[in-house]
Amino acid sequence: MTRLIPTEHELHAYVDERLEPARRAEVEAWLAANPQEAVRIEAWRADARRLRAALAGFGERPSDPHLDLAPLRRRLRQRRQRRLAAAAVLMLALGLGGIGGWQARQVTLFAGMLPMADAVQAHRLFAEASTLDIEARDPARLQAWLGTHFNRVGRLPDLAGYGFQPVGARLLSNEAGPAALLVFEDRQGQRISLFLRSPGEHFERMPTGQRTDGQLEARYWSHGDYNFALVSAVDDTRGEQLRQALGVSL
Amino acid sequence: MHDLDDQQWRELLQRLRRFALWLTREPGTADDLVQATVERALSRRGQQRDADSLRPWLFTILYRLFLDGKRRERLHARWLAWFGRGQAEEPAGGEIESIVLAQADLQAFARLSPEQRALLLLVSVEGLSYKEAAETLGIPIGTVMSRLSRARAALRELTEGNPAPPALRRLK
Numbered sequence: 576m577t578r579l580i581p582t583e584h585e586l587h588a589y590v591d592e593r594l595e596p597a598r599r600a601e602v603e604a605w606l607a608a609n610p611q612e613a614v615r616i617e618a619w620r621a622d623a624r625r626l627r628a629a630l631a632g633f634g635e636r637p638s639d640p641h642l643d644l645a646p647l648r649r650r651l652r653q654r655r656q657r658r659l660a661a662a663a664v665l666m667l668a669l670g671l672g673g674i675g676g677w678q679a680r681q682v683t684l685f686a687g688m689l690p691m692a693d694a695v696q697a698h699r700l701f702a703e704a705s706t707l708d709i710e711a712r713d714p715a716r717l718q719a720w721l722g723t724h725f726n727r728v729g730r731l732p733d734l735a736g737y738g739f740q741p742v743g744a745r746l747l748s749n750e751a752g753p754a755a756l757l758v759f760e761d762r763q764g765q766r767i768s769l770f771l772r773s774p775g776e777h778f779e780r781m782p783t784g785q786r787t788d789g790q791l792e793a794r795y796w797s798h799g800d801y802n803f804a805l806v807s808a809v810d811d812t813r814g815e816q817l818r819q820a821l822g823v824s825l
Numbered sequence: 826m827h828d829l830d831d832q833q834w835r836e837l838l839q840r841l842r843r844f845a846l847w848l849t850r851e852p853g854t855a856d857d858l859v860q861a862t863v864e865r866a867l868s869r870r871g872q873q874r875d876a877d878s879l880r881p882w883l884f885t886i887l888y889r890l891f892l893d894g895k896r897r898e899r900l901h902a903r904w905l906a907w908f909g910r911g912q913a914e915e916p917a918g919g920e921i922e923s924i925v926l927a928q929a930d931l932q933a934f935a936r937l938s939p940e941q942r943a944l945l946l947l948v949s950v951e952g953l954s955y956k957e958a959a960e961t962l963g964i965p966i967g968t969v970m971s972r973l974s975r976a977r978a979a980l981r982e983l984t985e986g987n988p989a990p991p992a993l994r995r996l997k
Contacts, residue, residue: 583970583974584970584974587970587973587977588955591948591949591955593954593955618981619977619981622930622949622977622980622984623945623949623950625930626930626931626934626945626949626950627949627950628930629930629931629934630843630931630946630950642838642859642860643831643834643835647863647867651867
């Protein structure tokens, strides 16, 4: 009947009320038959009881506002929100950085490279020159020349109504690809030029615009496969009309 | 911690503090320990299970933090000794001392080893199961049983050598 004699561990479990009910009854019976052991076990139980009583209010203190549940939850929520906010700020920073960086890049490029700056440059260099690729007083011939180099260009309008006759043209090329400078002249020898080329990588969807560059006025626009610029003297009042006429037909 | 009301939470905090006080014997350190435990628990809420296991879980965190602190302290003391500054005195908190002096039961209890005190607190006062106590203290359940046996025997001896006064009084 060894099963009946409780082990030391079982006696502790008995004191701590951790025994199965059946075993508990057996141990109780055994203790009843062994008063010496019962006294020893009862002393443990009394010690535990006294300890509980002595410690009942132990460590009690006015509640620490720091550790109250509501502020704790609030702090937890705040921490979560801070984390979310931090994540949002990070995303925003990345986004702004991206956009800002992109715009900064654009600005940098624009600063060094105004739209159709090459048109103005070409006008300065070649419009007054006598050495154009072709001499073309005949608009039809100029159109034909243009067609061989830029096969998707529209029809050149007749600018005679504005007092301008074709002078000639020159084929140019820069990093954006081939370009053409078409030069027109009025009776007084005042020259304007039409510059056209494929869109450069920096001015892919070049906005329509106008700007003054020294003594020259550049009006530029995009249409079809090409970017255009009309360069004329700043004080030439026919500029806008010419620009409209070119914009319609090209 | 979400499904506790304020009253339950305060009670739980008090239990934690009591445990911490008996481990550290220094109210300031005990409060820090409770604070650190709560913070740790909040930061690991993913591990949290039902309300029943919340208490042993918190005790476990607290005890681990206490042991970590002890380890650091010992390291610190070794460093101090090495530099000839001598052993750092174990601080004796006024609160603990006054209560202990007033209650003979606690005098005996206070003379147990920290490990024995921790175990008796968990089992006899907090009512943790042996398994929970084992997890809290990070020891096998067999060790819990043998330590409990020694702790009770030691407490008995200390109490008998210093009989309790008839009236229990607590000084604040």
